[in-house]
Amino acid sequence: MNKFVKWSAIVIGSLALVLFIAFKFMQATTKKASPETTAVYQEGEKEIKVVYSQPSKKGREIFGGLVPYGKVWRTGANEATTFTTKNELVIDGKLLPAGTYTLWTIPETDKWTVIFNNKNYSWGVNFDSEASREPEADVLTLVVPVQKISSNPMEKFTIAFDKTTPSMDLLWDKTKVSVPFN
Numbered sequence: 174m175n176k177f178v179k180w181s182a183i184v185i186g187s188l189a190l191v192l193f194i195a196f197k198f199m200q201a202t203t204k205k206a207s208p209e210t211t212a213v214y215q216e217g218e219k220e221i222k223v224v225y226s227q228p229s230k231k232g233r234e235i236f237g238g239l240v241p242y243g244k245v246w247r248t249g250a251n252e253a254t255t256f257t258t259k260n261e262l263v264i265d266g267k268l269l270p271a272g273t274y275t276l277w278t279i280p281e282t283d284k285w286t287v288i289f290n291n292k293n294y295s296w297g298v299n300f301d302s303e304a305s306r307e308p309e310a311d312v313l314t315l316v317v318p319v320q321k322i323s324s325n326p327m328e329k330f331t332i333a334f335d336k337t338t339p340s341m342d343l344l345w346d347k348t349k350v351s352v353p354f355n
Contacts, residue, residue, distance in 0.1 A: 206228070206229070206250075207226040207227055207228040207229070207249070207250035207251055208226065208227055209224065209225070209226050209227075209251070209252075210224075210225065210226075210227050211223065211224050211225075212225075212331075212332040212333055212334060212341075213334070214334035214336070214339070214341070216336060216339065218260055219258075219259075219260050219262075220258070220259040220260065221256070221257065221258045221259075221262075221334070221341070222256075222257045223254065223255065223256050223257075223276065223332050223341070224254065224255045224257075225248065225249035225250075225254035225255075225276075225330075225332055226249045226250040226251035226252065226254075227249065227250070227329045227330050227331065228249065228250040228329070228330050229328055229329050229330075230326060230327075230328050230329070230345070230346055235345055235346040235348070236280050236282075236345075236346065236348055237282070240280055242280055242281050242282060243279065243280075243281060244279065244304070245277055245278075245279055245288075245303075245304035245306050246277065246278050246279065246280060246304065247277065247304055247305070247306075248276045248277055248278045248332075248343065249330060249332075250330075252294075252295065253275040253276075253277075253293075253294040253305060253306075254275065254276040254277075254332075255273055255274070255275055255276070255293070256273070256274045256275070256276045256289060257272070257273040257274075258271055258272065259271055262354045262355070263354065263355050264289075264313060264315060264352065264353070264354045265313075265315035265353075267313050267315070269289055269312065269313050269354075270312075272291065273293065274289040274290055274291055274312060275289075275290045275291075275292065275293060275294055275306070276288070276289060276290075277290055277304060277306045278343070278350075280319075280348075281319070282319065283318065283319055284316050284317065284318050284319060285316070285317055285319060285343075285350045286314060286315070286316050287314070287315050287316075287317055287350070287352050288306070288311050288313075288314050289311070289312050289313040289314075290306055290307070290310045290311050290312065291310050291311075291312045292306075292307055292310035294306070315352070317350050317351060317352055318350075319348055319349070319350060320348075320349040320350070320351065321347055321348065321349070322344065322346075322347045322348065322349050323347075326346045326347050327344045327345050327346060327347075329345070330343075330344070330345040331343075331344045331345065332344075335351070338351065338353055339353070339354060339355065340352055340353040340354065341354065
């Protein structure tokens, strides 16, 4: 019996090690295709940092294809996108307290729902490839119009800040969405 227990432990341990290495390899490979990047806004006392992974178009249909309309999107790739503000912000007339949030969106053809959620998720999707977001942890939700980019399509998903508005802009393919704040 002792021999059986010993061999079972060795087999289970070896299997766990192989699975761990395979998971880390997949994670590293995925991050190469969609590298992590950071967008920063700093103006006076306001400081905002958005950390996200940047998928590429690669000839694919993005909105309505890769990113379905009407479904929650992790707003990037890989891990859930994080939005950190050191100061409270007013977004769409609503107060967003200082802190770190995950950023989720629900794209539609003419408008997007933008969601700030106070739960930190280790990965943006679950095993069924559905968004990991838990709606009960939503702190602020707003709807913003879609703007079409008339120039060349944006190859990489990009989050940028416009200091003149001020706004956080989400751009990919021929789509631009602006989230104004003050």
